[in-house]
Amino acid sequence: MSAATPVQDDWRARAANQTRLAFGQALLEIGARESRSVVVSVDTQDLLGIRPWIERFRDRFVELGIAEQNAIGVASGLATTGLRPYVCAYAPFITARSMEQVRNDVAYANQRVVIGAAASGISLGVAGGTHHALEDLALMRSFPNMTVIVPADVTEAYRATLATLEIDGPVYLRLGGRVEEPPVGDPGAPFRLGRAVQLRAGDDLAVIACGALVEPALRAADALKQEGIGVRVLNMHTIKPLDRDAILKAAAETRGIVTAEEHRLAGGLGGAVAELLALERPTRMRMIGMPDEFACVGPTLPLRARYGMSAEAIAAACRELLA
Amino acid sequence: MSETRDRLLARLEAEARQLRRNIWRALRAGGGGHAGGSSSAADILTVLYFHRMRIRPAEPEWPERDRFVLSKGHANAALGAVLAQAGFIDDAILDRFYGFESPFGMHPDIKVAGVEMCTGALGHGLAVAMGMALGARIQKQDFHTFVMLGDAELHEGSNWEAAMAAAHFGLANLTAIVDFNKIGQSGRLDELIGVEPLADKWRAFGWAVREIDGHDLGEVVDALATPLDPQRPTALIAHTVKGKGVSFAEDTYVWHSNSVNDEVYARALGELGEPERSKP
Secondary structure, eight states, X not given: OOOOOOOOSOHHHHHTTOHHHHHHHHHHHHHHHOTTEEEEESSOTTTTTOHHHHHHOGGGEEEOOSOHHHHHHHHHHHHHXXXXXXXXXXXXXXXXXXXXXXIIIIIITTOOOEEEEESOBTTTGGGOGGGOBSSHHHHHHTSTTOEEEOOSSHHHXXXXXXXXXXXXXXXXXXXXXXXXXXXXXXXXXXXXXXXXXXEEOOXXXXXXXXXXXXXXXXXXXXXXHHTTOOEEEEEOOEEESOOHHHHHHHHHHSSOEEEEEEEESSSSHHHXXXXXXXXXXXXXXXXXXXXXXXXXXXXXXXXXXXTTOSHXXXXXXXXXXXX | OOOOHXXXXXXXXXXXXXXXXXXXXXXXXXTEEOHHHHHHHHHHHHHIIIIIOOOOTTOTTOTXXXXXXXXXXXXXXXXXXXXXXXXXXXXXXXXXXXXXXXXXXXXXXXXXXXXXXOOOSTTOHHHHHHHHHHHHHHTTOOOOEEEXXXXXXXXXXXXHHHHHHHHHTTOTTEEEEEEEOSBOSSSBGGGSOOOOSHHHHHHHTTOEEEEXXXXXXXXXXXXXXXXXXXXXXXXXXXXXOTTTXXXXXXXXXXXXXXXXXXXXXXXXXXXXXXXXXOOO
16 A cells, blocks of 8 residues: 555535545545555446546546446456455446346455445436335345445545445445435544444434435434434444444333335345344334335435435334334 | 477376366266366366466465466366366365365355356356456556356356457457357257357457367467467357267267266266376
């Protein structure tokens, strides 16, 4: 690794409250710090904001066109030679289209490949069900060796991306689309892999959220506080390895747990929390997420509200648990 | 002084015979397996591992080694056998084919010394090999990457994504060898989905192509000697016979994968002949 280079201080402005762009900005710091890093694009240069990388590190850039299966295989091959590939892709395609390559070439072969998966959830709302990624966490977290991270805002996305330098294995980094993700945490807080961040204290209930639903979870907690209900909010940015201690502690110290994610209810964060609690400490739960259906076409925020992924829905689930 | 061509070919022929004996030995240990595709690949593997590739069996992770990816991973009996014969892994592993917790299962496992990727789900190896070739270029290393593809494997569309990209990058440090034995798991390729004109397909994708007899050791040696073109990846279409070397297993889909008991094993070895003793 080369000597540390000055951290650019303008990344935050360039990220414009979008985690996908924070990833691209963090790559510039990675490129300067790690001479073995390589960026792989599948015609996604603007989606993840990697044109500055191409300008600065042209010899460590691989454009493969719209060929996700090939991209994952190539990334695995690159990794076997000691390089550190960062695949920049669309979440719906890189997880579903090339799932076998992710499973075999990356997870099973345990190669150090980082997948930056933008446009996750229903961030591409108007694009319709073909372009929604609502099962990617279920797929990715089911693979042994895989680390799964869902940043909630640009600070977390930037720091989580830098943290991949220290992860000796494959990583799935779930990023948003062209929808602003307002800051939720302390911009100075470090990123600690596998350690949930408590954003609100409270002992009546706990909301465990990730990604785009952390901010609505905070609004729900603030509203419930006005009603005299103390809601603990945990930002579970790492889905795998899961922060078992924080979850079990929340289960022990509160009267119930609500999970919240922009993902189908099957197999995501809620599923991971439920699996743990069912075995270790059965707890009353409610799960906020996409029901067992394909979403209709629409802008992201109205879609979230339509399918119960909102501050109001989280608050209602909390009240239900206390009733 | 370098080996004369006659001596080289005689040495390779002996290694190839021994390789086929080892393949059948593994198949017997496993109670059966992919005799057809392992045998059709045997002569090419022999030339790669005992002549062409820059390898250090005692140092399998040597960064400058040439890479070989067996994309048609169901021929792992042949890969395991050649790795044992070349000294990457203990010869006794061949008697543990399909064994419980054995490193030597039906398909290659990267954890085994000399195995470069977990393959066998088809349509993966060419992309991975291309990544290795790109990795060499990016890091200014001069190792060569070889990948062996099955002909029926070419039904998988991902191969053609990789073929298009490898030509785009002009990866002359990449050689794909198609083990063209004309037979898949269920029957002849032209009765499943035909792949002809195969050489034309690779040419159209931008590869330098040569058709060879994949059982003529001299032809294989010559074809693998250098890239066919300094600006393009090489595709060798190797015409082979499925099950080559054992008459009852030759040219039939029945022996794509089949049971091997002691009696079948004895018949196979009888046809393959005794290994040659090392000559002075």
